[in-house]
Amino acid sequence: MSGKVIKIKPKVLIKMVEERVTGENIAGEFLMPPSYIGSLTLLESAMLLAFIKVIRPIKVFEFGTFMGHTSVFLARNIDENGVVYTLDIPCEDVDRKSFDSKAEEVDHMLRLQSVEEQAKCIEKERDEIKAKIVRLLCNSLTFSTSELTKQCGLIFVDGGHETEIIKSDTQKALEMLSEGGVLVWHDYNSDVFTDVTEFVDAYSVEHSIFHIAHTNMAFMWPGMEPELLALHDVNQ
Template identity: 35%
Template sequence: MNQQSNPSRITEIRPKVVFQAVENRFQDQNSEFTVNIPSSAIGGLTLLESAILTSFVKLITPTAIFEFGTYMGATTLLFARNSPTSTSVVTIDIDPDTTVTQNDISEADYLSDGDANDEHLKDIFATNGAIYIDRAEAELKQKIIRIHQDSTSIDPQQQKFMKRFQLIFIDGGHDFNTVKSDTENALKMAADDGIIVWHDFRSQIHDDVTRFLDGFATEHEIIHVQNTMLAFMLLGKYKEILI
């Protein structure tokens, strides 16, 4: 793997390392994916980030995917549309119908302060709900299981999530305690062979994600894809897929 380590012990790789892994696996065919035009609303993925996540789906063909943070459902739909027909996508977020909004947050605040940004995202979520899922085709909706619950309150064992998911995406609450809780649950829920991905690493406003992962990386091998806010951890046999 063509890589270098930064002082935080998190390994840096170029996006092409992920794309080359897909090319190596599917040498006799074109590798394609489908994505919505990125939303103009704050909080979505870039096209490059969408391509990286879809590449992970192509590489491991997961039977089950879990997403912390549904938001408007664009990433949920990305997973559903680009995974095998039999794959289930479970996504968790608070209930938009019961979310208390703070519509007086200024643009200057939500573009510079992480807590204000999260509150602004809640406002968007409360107003729109998971609109990408709501307007998707019926066959894609059937693949998606939506849970309306605070992610920090889930019990993986009680909900039969232990070691169930080959791909887990953490992009819910961005405060340190929520990222920590979601990560701890993800480790319980991840299959022996799997990938855990975090969004907002090195975000200019959600610095708790970076702070958590810098500490987490002292005991776990974490990889950051350059020019994205994606960091990930490979488990089991997938530790070798980028070599």
């Protein structure tokens, strides 16, 4: 792996939760992983749950709604008064016909599927969970973060996979990230979406970034690096 991304075991995050949640069993509401491409594995969902248990965010932001599976998972597991903002591209912006790479072709296919399916996981969810989800139909390149500046404790970047979009989404994520919050990228180390890995590796030269083993997740958690590194050293 190039760059300075630090690979940690999943139990590093699990240990962080165990040290904070001591008087009860650690539990969450999980959904069966769907069959379509780009969805979270159970382990990746568990890692998002670990971030939620440590941070207890009131506001969560997701770049890339797709079917809404992750949106529902997040909404089920944040506090009762929490909100999940999930952004996806509107149908009028999905019009590209030619592609320069396999990743661009797959991204286009996913966008078309997203438009056709209309976040079906959200629509099928029970009302009290749907009420915690705010859908934003907007091209992330033109999205304004002004109303959410420094307010989101967990931000999940899983939208467009081209370098231009990843760079823009990352910058906007940092604008919205609250103190103590975590920024998570999906599709890191993917065989298809190589731009994500290249961007994150380059970004890690000047920022502390971690990759969770056995997942396609990388994350940046400002202020938590000493604890993460200490647990990483213990669990080598």
